[in-house]
Amino acid sequence: MAEGASKATTDQVLKITDLRIESIHGLVLVDNVSLELKRGEVLGLIGESGAGKSTIGLGAMAYSRGGCRITGGKVEIDGVSIRDLSAEGRREMRGRRIAYIAQSAAASFNPAHKIIDQVIEMPVKHGIMSKTEAKAWALELFRALDLPKPEIFGERYPHQVSGGQLQRAMTAMAMSCRPDIMVFDEPTTALDVTTQIEVLALIKKLIHEYNTAALYITHDLAVVAQVSDRIMVLRHGKMVELGDTKQILGAPRTDYARALVSERKEADHLSQLPKVDTAHVLEVTNAVGVYETFVAVNNVSIHVAKSETVAVVGESGSGKSSLARLILGLLPRRSGSVKFNGKELPPALKERSKDDLRRIQFIYQQPDVALNPRQTIAEIIGRPVQLYFGRSPAEVKRRVAELLVEVGLPEDYAGRLSTALSGGQKQRVSIARALAAEPDLIICDEPTSALDQLVADGVLKLLKKLQDELGVAYLFITHDLGIVRRIAHRTAVMLKGEIVAQGPTAQIFNPPFHPYTERLISSVPEMRTEWLDEVLAKRRVG
Amino acid sequence: MRIFGHKPTITAWIGIVIVAGFLVIGIFAPWIAPYPEDRTFDDVGSYAPPSATMWLGTDQIGRDLLSRVIYGARTTIGIAFLTTVLSFAIGIVTGLWAVVGGKIVDQILSRLVDVMLSIPLLIFALIVLSLFGSLFQSVIGSLTVLICVIAVLDSTRVFRLSRSVAMNIVVLEYVEAARLRGEGTWWIIRREILPNALPPMISEFGLRFCFNFLFVAALSFLGLGVQPPLADWGGMVKENAKALGVGGMAPLWPAAAIALMTIGVNLIVDWILSINARPSGASAEM
Known part of the structure; x- marks a missing residue:
């Protein structure tokens, strides 16, 4: 980099002054932001x-995404105003x-x-x-x-x-x-x-x-x-x-x-959760799930009690979602059993009764694709009420209003399309749709990972509140150990399709660890500036 | 003014005016046209140049061209529109059924369509029309036969498109959610997939309308489409083609009508496509 350094007259390489970026509709995306950056x-x-983070990042290159334009400010790289340059x-x-x-x-x-x-x-x-x-x-x-x-x-x-x-x-x-x-x-x-x-x-x-x-x-x-x-x-x-x-x-x-x-x-603290019932809602024993020839779920046993939250953690590809799909009947089960309220569930979705389907609900990771963009909120939430309970249109309408209030959304959202809602609101609609079926168990597949931190926190609090009120059980799939600590009674750690550790959350997060659990826990960044260097030093010694 | 909640662009307005104009002309043809479509003027003769009483002149047997272009709008647009509607109904239902109905249904329908697509459309239409045309003609009329044959043949293209559009929708999680809920196949097609498949299909509707429109014209040109004395633009181009040899402009008027209508429809289609391509508020990245 020697030739690069000699060219610079000062240490300052990037200077952005009063950068302003607007959408073509006049919405202000970046409002007079200034920053300076020194070499190194x-x-x-x-x-x-x-918040405009990425827009500023691209703005530093005097580039704006389609539908936006830079309307004011200066971007200087090494003293050269890049906005004044030719294309x-x-x-x-x-x-x-x-x-x-x-x-x-x-x-x-x-x-x-x-x-x-x-x-x-x-x-x-x-x-x-x-x-x-x-x-x-x-x-x-x-x-x-x-x-x-x-x-x-x-x-x-x-x-x-x-x-x-x-x-x-x-x-x-x-x-x-x-x-x-x-x-x-x-x-x-x-x-x-x-x-x-x-x-x-x-x-x-x-x-x-x-x-x-x-x-x-x-x-x-x-x-x-x-x-x-x-x-x-x-x-x-x-x-x-x-x-x-x-x-x-x-x-x-x-x-x-x-x-x-x-x-x-x-997120770093373990929270105290109330005791739960011992009656098992879901009991999976030695289940094996296979995609063509690939064994995605290998000999997994797990159970969820009434009003209990069981977290399944692991990296992508560890088989967490496949386990959920196996329970739901979307992934063919080769062997093992899945019992629900003491009754054996057929492996395939088509063989399950309407009541079986009603009692297990699912919340998706991406609320954007989990809700039909061409249906109103009332249709989305009202459909399970109508399908499972056969209520009259007036009753369905009343129930939708009830559910909206329950998940913390205004009643008048019923007439809107889901596309008019934010990510967090969409996820609340997904939760309302699940609740509409009055289920015993809700399987949540990373329901907060697509959401912003503060919004995600609101959704988690809602899930917790609903559990206290309705006694619904959760099988909660996540890669975020912070969430696990906060909401899970018990935790299962998955690796390559198998559960390598399982037990009460406090036990899983305290020594003695399974080696993989330890690796997972130690990889979660902490809010200290020295953390990365410490972990790397420790691993080098280990 | 807003249409479907969107403000048309200037080019869209031009298209709307052209198409609406032709529709009005077609619907009210008997009142607008100065003469009946089949009346011949022996005193004027064939291929007469435009005059004060006959603005576009006469055709090969001395009929008023303007009247025939006006009546032609009714026949040509009417047939093309009915054909396209029918072809979309068939194509979309079978296309979505192929996606939702499982592997076997998909294989049977798709291979059937492959077979039909492997035979050039025009030749297929010629064979079917000349073999069965006269058979059903007496029962349901020659125009109905024509519409049905073109619609079935054209629906193979619609099937292809709706199937591939639905393929991308059926894997989305809200469709899976409907399955998990225990919804039936028909409900999933009608309530979950169709509303989301329609926007891209609407713009295709305009394009297929133009193709069908030209296809009817081509069949008429070959003598298997609309039968005389009924006026239709394609047939009129054929009938009057000889006029070019003697310096007449007769075939240019129906040809211009075909071109104008095609352009008008495409301007509207372009506008609808641009609405679909525009990010909606929710999915736009900040």
């Missing part, structure tokens, strides 16, 4: 969805001086080309390096990013490597032109905690080694605590607070920042 410095941008000049800047790393690496790679060809494309195109030079540099990056067999890694296609590896390859692609500034847009959000920790460590190392400046966009305070020097808290496109990482985490000055921090901290 990492600034964390944090906020909930709609050609801007293109020259992007990739070469400032690079962007998106959340979904899978969507950013072309599946039809080898990884190496995509990584070296930019420097060769920009005429910075020859093809051989670019390849050598890519190899160095692959090595620095700890990719397996760096010499042949680039010869593979994007679908042939894992999500974490692809995210690192994407970082290599962004680094390929040796940019001065990198914009990371939630680079680890789509990854499992155990993978996230590796990627975080490597990003941190890379920034240090090459003295690059970076904007790090995320919604997770604990993640940003590990990598950034300063944090900017954003809300509704406005800056709420800017300060040193330690100050924001330790002593936030604004109410909003305080709410974000305390919400995140609450």
Whole structure:
């Protein structure tokens, strides 16, 4: 990076002044935000969805998404105002001086080309390096990013490597032109905690080694605590607070920042839950579920008692969702038994009675696709009431209003389409739809992972409240150990289709651990700036 | 003014005016047209140039071209519209059924459609019309036969589209939720899939309408479509083609009507497509 450093007159590489970005309908997405970035410095941008984080990240490249435009402000890279450049000049800047790393690496790679060809494309195109030079540099990056067999890694296609590896390859692609500034847009959000920790460590190392400046966009305070020097808290496109990482985490000055921090901290405590009935609602014994030839659920036994919450945790691909699908009758069961209220359930959905279907309800991860966008809320919630209980239209209407109040939504939402609702509200409608069937058991598949922190917290509180009032049992699938600590009576840890540890939540989260549980627990970022280094040091010793 | 809750663009307005204009002309043809469609004017003769009494002149046997273009709107648009509606009804129902009804139903329907698609549309229509046309003609009338044959053949294309649209919808979680709830196949088709499959299908409706419209014209041109003396634009192009040789403009008027109608429909289709492509408030990323 020697030639890059000599060009700079000062340490400051990026200066954004009063950046203003509006949608074409006049909605203000980013409202006069200013920031500065020094070489080797990492600034964390944090906020909930709609806060304008990504819009600012792209704005730093003088780029705006379709339907938005930059209406004011200055973006200077090394003193050059990038907005005043021609389209050609801007293109020259992007990739070469400032690079962007998106959340979904899978969507950013072309599946039809080898990884190496995509990584070296930019420097060769920009005429910075020859093809051989670019390849050598890519190899160095692959090595620095700890990719397996760096010499042949680039010869593979994007679908042939894992999500974490692809995210690192994407970082290599962004680094390929040796940019001065990198914009990371939630680079680890789509990854499992155990993978996230590796990627975080490597990003941190890379920034240090090459003295690059970076904007790090995320919604997770604990993640940003590990990598950034300063944090900017954003809300509704406005800056709420800017300060040193330690100050924001330790002593936030604004109410909003305080709410974000305390919400995140609450997740680390084990909560006390009331005792539960001993009667088992659901009892799964030695169940085996198979997709064609792949055994997704292997010899799993688990039970859920009345008004109890049992959490199933594990990384993606561990078989959590497959277990849920097996119980629901969507995944063929090869052997074992699933008993519901003491009665054996047929393996296939079609053979189950209407009453069996009614008593087990399911809440999906993505409320956007779980609700039919062309139906009104009244139709969505009212249908189970009508189908299972055969009520008259007037009674259905009354019940819908009741359910809406119960899940904390205004009654007049009944006439709206689900598309007019926010993510959290949609998830509340999903819950109301499940409740409409008056079930004994609700299986929740990561119901809060697509939601913002504060919204997710509201949904969790609602689920808890409903359990206290109605005595419904939950089988709660999640990868978030913070949630498990807060709501689960018992916890099962899944790995490669098997349950490796099972027991009361307090027992699972206290030593002696199963080795995998320990790895999972230790990978969850904590709200301390030293956490990442500590864990890595510990693992190196171990 | 807003239509379906959206404000039409200027080009959409042009399309709406053209299509609405032709519809009005078609519906009220007997009142608008100066002369009956089959009246010949022996005194004027064939291929007469435009005049004050006959604005577009006469055709090959001395009938008023303007009247025939006006009556032609009724026949051509009417047939094309009925055909398209029927073809969509058949295509959508079978397409969605193939997706929801399971592997065997899908295989049978899809392979059947493959067989039908492997035979060129025009040749297939010619065979069917010449073999069975006269058989059913006496029972239900030649126009009905024509509409049914084109609709069935065209529905294979609609089947393909609705099946692939529904394929993407059926895997969505709200459809699975309906299954988990114990809903029947017909309910899932009607209430969960159809409302979501319709928007992309509506724009396809406009395109298929144009194709059918041209297809009717092509069949008439070959003599198997609308039978004389009934006026239809495709047939009129054929009847009057010889006029070009003698410097007459007779075939250009119905041809222009075909072109204008096609453009009008496509302008509206473009607008509907752009509504669908536009991110709705909920799914727009900030």
